Amino acid sequence: MAEEAVLASLGCGNPIAVADLREGERVLDLGSGGGIDVLLSARRVGPSGFAYGVDMTDDMLTLARQNAAKAGAGNVEFLKGEIEDLPLPDAAVDVVISNCVINLSVDKPAVLTEIARVLKPGGRVGVSDVVAEDHLSEDERASRGSYFGCIAGALSKSEYEAGLEAAGFEQVSVEFTHEVADGMHGAIVKAVTRGDA
Ligand SMILES: C[S@@+](CC[C@H](N)C(=O)[O-])C[C@H]1O[C@@H](n2cnc3c(N)ncnc32)[C@H](O)[C@@H]1O
Numbered sequence: 001m002a003e004e005a006v007l008a009s010l011g012c013g014n015p016i017a018v019a020d021l022r023e024g025e026r027v028l029d030l031g032s033g034g035g036i037d038v039l040l041s042a043r044r045v046g047p048s049g050f051a052y053g054v055d056m057t058d059d060m061l062t063l064a065r066q067n068a069a070k071a072g073a074g075n076v077e078f079l080k081g082e083i084e085d086l087p088l089p090d091a092a093v094d095v096v097i098s099n100c101v102i103n104l105s106v107d108k109p110a111v112l113t114e115i116a117r118v119l120k121p122g123g124r125v126g127v128s129d130v131v132a133e134d135h136l137s138e139d140e141r142a143s144r145g146s147y148f149g150c151i152a153g154a155l156s157k158s159e160y161e162a163g164l165e166a167a168g169f170e171q172v173s174v175e176f177t178h179e180v181a182d183g184m185h186g187a188i189v190k191a192v193t194r195g196d197a
Helices: 003-007 015-019 036-045 058-071 108-118 138-147 157-166
Strands: 026-030 050-055 076-080 093-099 119-132 169-181 184-193
Touching: 015 036, 015 093, 015 119, 026 036, 026 108, 036 050, 036 058, 036 076, 036 093, 050 058, 058 076, 093 108, 108 119, 108 157, 119 157, 119 169, 157 169, 157 184
Parallel strands: 026 050, 026 093, 050 076, 093 119
Antiparallel strands: 119 184, 169 184
């Protein structure tokens, strides 16, 4: 694994472990940064599978492509785009992963709708994210965000669950793993698209 990909990783969890990837699957990482999770996914799904990363930042795409070349990964592609408007066709992947990026989006319903669109029927999402306890007001979340960088816009647990259900997911779960600020948690978020979608 390219050391630079590890060093560039600023995420909050381990989405590879969360998603339980299998040989031959097609995976998409939202906000792929330096590419560590895409490279780990590519290794996990093997040569019959494929891993995409999407990121909106040219510097990160350049770094990720360099890291893929150093790692000799042939089954990866890094695409420029926004997670609110993914540059992939419908039903393109089996699994969507992401590490601490969805909380950064100012349009989370669009992100969840796009995840559902690019997943195959019965596809799954397994992401790490920052999630607020339900009782925190938007002002309280914003005040914690001023201390902890990018977490001001985090959804609450029940907002996340409702958002996934509204986007067409089932088997939704949002589980806190560790507190990152008062009432704000690193969380594992999982859901499955309807098999008949
Ligand atoms: C906190 S870093 C996480 C990078 C990587 N997931 C990791 O764990 O190392 C956030 C990344 O998401 C990208 N990003 C943030 N908002 C985005 C958006 N709306 N669309 C696409 N990429 C975005 C940034 O360019 C950056 O590379």
